[in-house]
Amino acid sequence: MSIIGLDPTSGPLPGRDTGRRAAPRPESLDGAVVGLVVNGLGRSEPLLEALYDELRTLVPTGRVVKVVKSSVSVPPEPMDWERLISEVTVAVAGFGG
Amino acid sequence: MLDDLAVVIEPEVSLLGGGLRSRTVSALRAPAHEYVDAMALMEDYYDRGWSDGLPVVPPTPELVTDFLAAAGLDPDHVVGTVPTREVTVTAEHVAINAVMAGCRRDYMPVVVAAVRAHLHEKANCHSTTGTLSGAAQVVIVNGPIRREIDINCTSGCFGPGWRANATIGRALRLVVRNVCRSVPGFLDRASFSTPARYSFCFGEDEEGSDWVPLSVERGVPEGTSAVTVHSTMTMASALDLTSRTPEGILDSVADELRTRGVAGDAWLGDGSTVVLVIGPEHRRYLVDAGWSKADARAYLWKQLAGATRVKVAKPEGILMVAAGGPGMAETWLLLPHLAWAITEPVVIGPPNGGSKT
Numbered sequence: 001m002s003i004i005g006l007d008p009t010s011g012p013l014p015g016r017d018t019g020r021r022a023a024p025r026p027e028s029l030d031g032a033v034v035g036l037v038v039n040g041l042g043r044s045e046p047l048l049e050a051l052y053d054e055l056r057t058l059v060p061t062g063r064v065v066k067v068v069k070s071s072v073s074v075p076p077e078p079m080d081w082e083r084l085i086s087e088v089t090v091a092v093a094g095f096g097g
Numbered sequence: 098m099l100d101d102l103a104v105v106i107e108p109e110v111s112l113l114g115g116g117l118r119s120r121t122v123s124a125l126r127a128p129a130h131e132y133v134d135a136m137a138l139m140e141d142y143y144d145r146g147w148s149d150g151l152p153v154v155p156p157t158p159e160l161v162t163d164f165l166a167a168a169g170l171d172p173d174h175v176v177g178t179v180p181t182r183e184v185t186v187t188a189e190h191v192a193i194n195a196v197m198a199g200c201r202r203d204y205m206p207v208v209v210a211a212v213r214a215h216l217h218e219k220a221n222c223h224s225t226t227g228t229l230s231g232a233a234q235v236v237i238v239n240g241p242i243r244r245e246i247d248i249n250c251t252s253g254c255f256g257p258g259w260r261a262n263a264t265i266g267r268a269l270r271l272v273v274r275n276v277c278r279s280v281p282g283f284l285d286r287a288s289f290s291t292p293a294r295y296s297f298c299f300g301e302d303e304e305g306s307d308w309v310p311l312s313v314e315r316g317v318p319e320g321t322s323a324v325t326v327h328s329t330m331t332m333a334s335a336l337d338l339t340s341r342t343p344e345g346i347l348d349s350v351a352d353e354l355r356t357r358g359v360a361g362d363a364w365l366g367d368g369s370t371v372v373l374v375i376g377p378e379h380r381r382y383l384v385d386a387g388w389s390k391a392d393a394r395a396y397l398w399k400q401l402a403g404a405t406r407v408k409v410a411k412p413e414g415i416l417m418v419a420a421g422g423p424g425m426a427e428t429w430l431l432l433p434h435l436a437w438a439i440t441e442p443v444v445i446g447p448p449n450g451g452s453k454t
Contacts, residue, residue, distance in 0.1 A: 071364030
């Protein structure tokens with residue numbers, strides 16, 4: 001006798017199950033506006049600033065847009081997302097915890 | 098039998114191989130799959146990443162419908178959301194995962210309350226289940242439901258051996274994994290994670306203590322069952338085998354809190370919490386000296402003055418639970434991740450229209 005089992009999930013996992021992938025990378029950072037997403041953990045702000053300084057020695061980037069989260073516990077505020085989406089070419093957010 | 102439960106199997110939509118067929122069940126929203134037997138189902142659930150690595154009970158439409166009835170909830174009742182993940186958790190999701198975890202039907206209202214608590218905004222599901230630190234979600238049960246479903250509150254209460262403890266904690270974690278999408282390597286980024294993420298549920302030893310239960314201190318009426326869900330990043334024992342006074346025991350607890358630190362930040366405001374689970378060997382010296390939880394909390398608060406790494410904003414943020422068995426003179430500190438501990442009453446039916454258990 002067969003048995004029926006129900007799917008326990010809320011749907012496919014974006015990326016893993018749906019083929020959604022990371023955004024395409026620009027061919028060059030020449031003139032790019034670089035976003036820095038600072039989450040407030042540890043010394044994330046000077047770390048990302050130093051990373052940007054290093055980047056500028058390698059590539060003539062455009063300006064920098066820095067977003068500092070209001071708290072380590074939560075995502076950036078909607079207005080910060082809007083700034084990132086509307087202004088930057090690439091963003092760096094690599095400091096976790 | 099399916100007709101008896103008013104669950105209608107729609108025409109078969111595909112053959113999945115190995116005797117598996119995919120179908121849609123109306124009334125219940127979840128896609129359904131047909132297997133040749135329970136072992137085939139379990140193997141497929143493993144392959145799909147729907148298990149925590151342990152075997153699961155097949156979530157058949159009959160069992161899921163029965164669990165929903167036990168909770169007094171419609172399948173599409175919204176238990177909570179995770180806005181950052183665009184996830185809505187329904188009672189059906191909870192029931193499916195509770196069946197899979199091995200729960201009995203009468204555990205279902207407790208599981209629903211635990212999921213509801215965990216999905217409170219300040220319980221911070223997104224952060225506490227995605228963090229590199231691998232925080233675990235502990236479910237603390239109060240009230241008469243503990244005895245009714247045999248929740249262990251005494252010796253060995255953090256460990257294995259009790260179905261209710263094991264499966265209620267597991268059900269919450271399966272919801273976190275399968276519905277909230279905290280899958281290791283995907284939205285669960287834990288570097289090591291913790292075995293406490295398989296399951297972590299225990300009850301307060303209300304019969305072994307004259308103290309006011311945690312849930313009552315947090316505003317739930319006496320005699321009403323409740324759960325408190327707390328995301329804990331680190332567990333530490335304040336082991337003190339020699340002190341024989343409330344002050345000596347609580348000084349040891351304060352030392353451990355100062356050393357370990359208690360997480361908190363601006364977003365948590367003054368609601369940050371830490372949970373202290375006080376075993377009977379420590380408890381008796383406090384009780385014999387006439388100290389209530391409030392007395393112990395007031396003393397600890399004084400001892401923690403100036404402890405900059407302890408980010409608890411007010412004395413009420415120190416939550417105390419009587420639990421554990423005799424022998425070892427210790428108090429366990431369940432140090433928080435970035436979240437409040439949230440207490441929810443256990444109800445049958447929707448939270449504002451349901452009956453208290």
